Amino acid sequence: MSRIGVVVCHCGTNIAGVVDVERVAAEAAKLPNVVFAVTNKYTCSEPGQATMKAAIEEHQLDRLVICSCSPRMHEATFRRMLKDTRINPYMLEIANLREQCAWVHTDKEKATEKAIDLMRMAVAKVEQNKPLFTSTIPIHKKCLIIGGGIAGIQAALDVADAGYQVTIVEREPSIGGHMVMLDKTFPTLDCSACISTPKMVDVGQHPNITLMTSSEVVNVGGYVGSFEVTIKQKARYVDHTKCTGCGLCETKCPTKVPSEFNQGYNKRTAIYKPFAQAVPAKPVIDPDSCKMLKEGKCGVCAKVCPLGCIDFKDTAKEYTETYGAIIVATGYDLIPWQDLYGEYGGGRYADVITGLQFERLVNASGPTEGHILRPSDGTEPKDVVIIKCVGSRDPHKGKSYCSRACCMYSAKHAHQILEKLPGANVYIFYMDVRTPGKGYEEFYDRTRADGAVYIRGRVSKIYKENGKLVCKGEDTLLGKPVSVQADMVVLATAMVPAVGVEKLTTMLGIATDPDKWVQEAHPKLRPVETQTGGIFLAGTCQGPKDIPDTVAQASAAAVKVCGLFSKDEMETSPMISGVDQQKCCGCGFCVNCCPYKAISLVEIDAREGARRVKKTVASVNSGLCQGCGCCTAACRTGAIDLSGYTNAQILKEVDALCL
Amino acid sequence: MSVKADPNWEPKILAFCCNWCTYTGADLAGLNRMKYPANVRVVRLPCSSRVNPQFILRAFQKGCDGVMVCGCHPGDCHYATGNYFTRRRFMLMKRLLEYNGIDPQRFQARWISGSEAAKFRDTVTRVAGEIKALGPNTRFQEKWYEEGGEAQ
Numbered sequence: 089m090s091r092i093g094v095v096v097c098h099c100g101t102n103i104a105g106v107v108d109v110e111r112v113a114a115e116a117a118k119l120p121n122v123v124f125a126v127t128n129k130y131t132c133s134e135p136g137q138a139t140m141k142a143a144i145e146e147h148q149l150d151r152l153v154i155c156s157c158s159p160r161m162h163e164a165t166f167r168r169m170l171k172d173t174r175i176n177p178y179m180l181e182i183a184n185l186r187e188q189c190a191w192v193h194t195d196k197e198k199a200t201e202k203a204i205d206l207m208r209m210a211v212a213k214v215e216q217n218k219p220l221f222t223s224t225i226p227i228h229k230k231c232l233i234i235g236g237g238i239a240g241i242q243a244a245l246d247v248a249d250a251g252y253q254v255t256i257v258e259r260e261p262s263i264g265g266h267m268v269m270l271d272k273t274f275p276t277l278d279c280s281a282c283i284s285t286p287k288m289v290d291v292g293q294h295p296n297i298t299l300m301t302s303s304e305v306v307n308v309g310g311y312v313g314s315f316e317v318t319i320k321q322k323a324r325y326v327d328h329t330k331c332t333g334c335g336l337c338e339t340k341c342p343t344k345v346p347s348e349f350n351q352g353y354n355k356r357t358a359i360y361k362p363f364a365q366a367v368p369a370k371p372v373i374d375p376d377s378c379k380m381l382k383e384g385k386c387g388v389c390a391k392v393c394p395l396g397c398i399d400f401k402d403t404a405k406e407y408t409e410t411y412g413a414i415i416v417a418t419g420y421d422l423i424p425w426q427d428l429y430g431e432y433g434g435g436r437y438a439d440v441i442t443g444l445q446f447e448r449l450v451n452a453s454g455p456t457e458g459h460i461l462r463p464s465d466g467t468e469p470k471d472v473v474i475i476k477c478v479g480s481r482d483p484h485k486g487k488s489y490c491s492r493a494c495c496m497y498s499a500k501h502a503h504q505i506l507e508k509l510p511g512a513n514v515y516i517f518y519m520d521v522r523t524p525g526k527g528y529e530e531f532y533d534r535t536r537a538d539g540a541v542y543i544r545g546r547v548s549k550i551y552k553e554n555g556k557l558v559c560k561g562e563d564t565l566l567g568k569p570v571s572v573q574a575d576m577v578v579l580a581t582a583m584v585p586a587v588g589v590e591k592l593t594t595m596l597g598i599a600t601d602p603d604k605w606v607q608e609a610h611p612k613l614r615p616v617e618t619q620t621g622g623i624f625l626a627g628t629c630q631g632p633k634d635i636p637d638t639v640a641q642a643s644a645a646a647v648k649v650c651g652l653f654s655k656d657e658m659e660t661s662p663m664i665s666g667v668d669q670q671k672c673c674g675c676g677f678c679v680n681c682c683p684y685k686a687i688s689l690v691e692i693d694a695r696e697g698a699r700r701v702k703k704t705v706a707s708v709n710s711g712l713c714q715g716c717g718c719c720t721a722a723c724r725t726g727a728i729d730l731s732g733y734t735n736a737q738i739l740k741e742v743d744a745l746c747l
Numbered sequence: 748m749s750v751k752a753d754p755n756w757e758p759k760i761l762a763f764c765c766n767w768c769t770y771t772g773a774d775l776a777g778l779n780r781m782k783y784p785a786n787v788r789v790v791r792l793p794c795s796s797r798v799n800p801q802f803i804l805r806a807f808q809k810g811c812d813g814v815m816v817c818g819c820h821p822g823d824c825h826y827a828t829g830n831y832f833t834r835r836r837f838m839l840m841k842r843l844l845e846y847n848g849i850d851p852q853r854f855q856a857r858w859i860s861g862s863e864a865a866k867f868r869d870t871v872t873r874v875a876g877e878i879k880a881l882g883p884n885t886r887f888q889e890k891w892y893e894e895g896g897e898a899q
């Protein structure tokens with residue numbers, strides 16, 4: 089026999105002004121198992137709570153119904169109050185007599201009748217309640233960061249400076265991402281390498297940061313506080329524990345292939361660092377070009393290496409570690425425009441290049457030592473056309489979104505051309521000029537004052553005529569066709585998610601939007617969290633953005649991780665699903681509908697009469713379950729149920745309404 | 748009291764509302780002191796996908812004249828994809844009820860966000876009016892049969 093107490097709150101006149109609270113309490117007193125029913129002027133107040141606590145003792149109550157304001161308002165308050173009473177905090181139900189009754193009705197009789205129904209439903213439900221206990225999960229204070237661009241670097245430094253262990257997994261041989269490839273950064277035009285390489289060095293030397301380059305995540309299990317992550321490090325063929333980064337091998341390697349870092353405009357060796365300031369500052373061997381690895385002859389590097397670091401028998405290694413939190417910072421790639429824009433030559437014209445290629449051409453440590461020269465013949469261009477929104481804002485061929493950084497970097501490129509090539513002409517074809525940022529509009533104004541000619545319209549075709557690249561388009565402001573003879577064309581191509589990001593997001597169980605950018609938990613209020621607890625995001629993996637926004641987001645994600653790590657363990661809600669293994673038939677219907685992949689099928693030893701048998705049943709991972717209850721409605725046997733909102737509780741509530 | 752002949756008859760409507768959107772929207776209607784008919788009683792659930800079709804049948808069986816299932820707009824579900832399941836399940840459910848002779852207006856699924864207090868008020872007002880016009884539900888209802896009503 090349960091002993092239920094019912095308290096009906098006046099809430100001053102908020103409830104009592106419309107609802108006859110005394111009648112509600114009197115009706116409650118008539119219900120079976122209700123051993124105590126009163127009204128109270130202000131139940132949530134200190135004296136109100138004291139009265140309730142006294143009544144709980146005096147009447148030996150084991151469950152409580154409070155008819156008051158919305159449970160969204162005071163459920164937490166009342167649960168806290170119950171913590172030091174004989175009643176378990178989850179043996180409480182609240183009937184919403186204020187927001188959903190007194191405040192929305194004027195007819196006192198009808199409002200009171202409804203209030204009585206709501207009270208009855210709450211009493212019927214609370215009879216079915218069972219004590220629930222929050223459990224705690226330990227927090228492993230180690231953070232995994234996937235992607236070592238500026239987002240990953242910033243987040244790593246912030247978390248590591250706060251005193252926590254960090255591992256960065258970067259698939260390239262060096263961290264740095266796209267930012268180190270840039271020449272100068274808008275709007276201040278500070279040298280990109282000068283501001284990013286010191287941060288890279290800090291990462292490399294930080295006692296709390298472990299750097300895993302040439303590595304990728306290959307498996308993720310577990311949940312917030314303890315993700316089990318397997319990381320695979322490709323064979324590097326150079327023992328980095330011995331190598332000092334002297335670079336002798338690189339000077340002697342006879343094999344030369346196009347440098348990825350320099351966009352193919354010059355060569356690197358088969359044993360190489362991607363660029364001079366690479367972190368770690370130690371080479372790796374590219375097995376796709378190394379003669380020794382491909383053909384079994386050469387081995388020059390091994391002969392010259394003074395420390396004997398070269399190991400042609402090196403193999404990929406896998407490491408499994410436990411991390412409390414994960415930050416995804418996999419960044420972006422540029423849209424493969426060649427496949428989409430045949431009208432721009434589709435890659436046939438050497439002098440039609442991307443903005444990123446231009447960054448390397450204009451960079452002092454790049455292939456041309458900073459001289460802007462045409463890739464085709466190494467001459468200085470005189471007339472340069474810049475085309476914006478190539479692949480962006482073009483739902484038919486590319487993406488419908490705006491890539492956000494291109495308006496500004498195109499203005500930067502125009503400025504750099506006009507500065508480095510006196511007498512040159514720059515024509516920028518644009519749809520709109522978007523400069524939302526501090527100092528951005530001013531930068532754009534300056535570029536126009538420098539002499540850049542902005543033409544509103546898209547270029548519809550580029551073709552070669554008399555050694556010139558003819559860009560034909562329409563000036564939509566003048567309503568006239570235009571044609572510009574250019575020596576070089578720079579395309580501001582769209583940002584797209586990093587190649588292969590789907591594999592990672594599937595492994596992590598996090599959502600992506602239709603364009604495959606990682607989905608944030610809430611676009612406004614939870615911009616650096618994902619739907620999965622303990623997994624955060626930073627930088628362009630979430631959508632196109634520039635460096636200031638990337639860095640801000642990275643620091644925000646770091647704060648979220650530090651917040652999580654400030655506790656040794658985390659309380660989890662007990663209102664989650666559980667499976668009655670006896671009833672479960674192992675159909676797996678629940679497995680497929682769980683948004684959090686919290687359910688798996690497991691094999692257990694069961695008894696069938698006297699026999700011992702193997703049986704497949706569903707099992708809920710309490711660290712992953714968020715308590716939505718979606719699974720419960722899928723189960724035909726009623727084996728899976730949601731604590732706090734069980735089938736029995738809800739059915740009783742329904743029944744009570746129609747007594 | 749007979750369900751058959753009561754001059755002051757008012758429909759009883761049960762609304763299953765998800766905690767994050769519709770329940771919040773209903774609270775907001777209260778905060779804004781909006782007014783709507785007192786026929787609807789809300790059952791608070793974490794997600795509209797928690798609603799088992801069995802609950803709806805039980806409500807009709809026990810004497811509800813109308814049932815609503817309300818949740819976040821598709822795409823806005825607090826649990827990411829929960830309400831996509833709700834949508835699919837209740838498209839089927841509606842047809843099952845219709846097949847069994849329950850007027851489709853008696854069962855309605857609606858998406859109402861936490862900020863759509865006015866939509867909550869309007870929906871509840873409209874549904875209450877529609878169901879009042881339909882009169883008491885007798886299909887599936889235990890009491891009707893107990894009181895000797897003919898199976899329709």
Ligand SMILES: Cc1cc2nc3c(=O)[nH]c(=O)nc-3n(C[C@H](O)[C@H](O)[C@H](O)COP(=O)(O)OP(=O)(O)OC[C@H]3O[C@@H](n4cnc5c(N)ncnc54)[C@H](O)[C@@H]3O)c2cc1C
Pocket residue numbers: 234235236237238239240257258259260263264265266267270272273274275303304305417418419420421443444447493497500586587588589592626627628629633634635636638
């Ligand atoms: C031509 C051009 C010019 C620009 N100029 C400016 C400018 O002047 N000012 C400005 O503010 N912004 C500029 N930007 C934008 C700027 O590049 C980005 O905002 C910034 O680099 C984003 O950093 P990130 O760390 O998010 O991504 P990234 O730099 O792309 O870093 C992501 C890293 O993650 C790694 N990675 C990817 N997938 C995986 C995986 N599965 N496993 C492990 N590692 C992985 C990648 O190898 C990479 O190192 C420019 C962009 C372009 C294209």
Ligand code: SF4
Pocket residue numbers: 337340341342343357358359373377378379380381386387388389390
């Ligand atoms: S073996 Fe030869 S080609 Fe290969 S890395 Fe060494 S020097 Fe270069």
Ligand code: SF4
Pocket residue numbers: 664665681682683684685686687708712713714715716717718719720730
């Ligand atoms: S309650 Fe929701 S989150 Fe938990 S197991 Fe069921 S479907 Fe998954």
Ligand code: SF4
Pocket residue numbers: 667671672673674675676677678679705706722723724725726727728
């Ligand atoms: S739906 Fe029910 S019976 Fe099927 S696996 Fe899940 S818990 Fe078991």
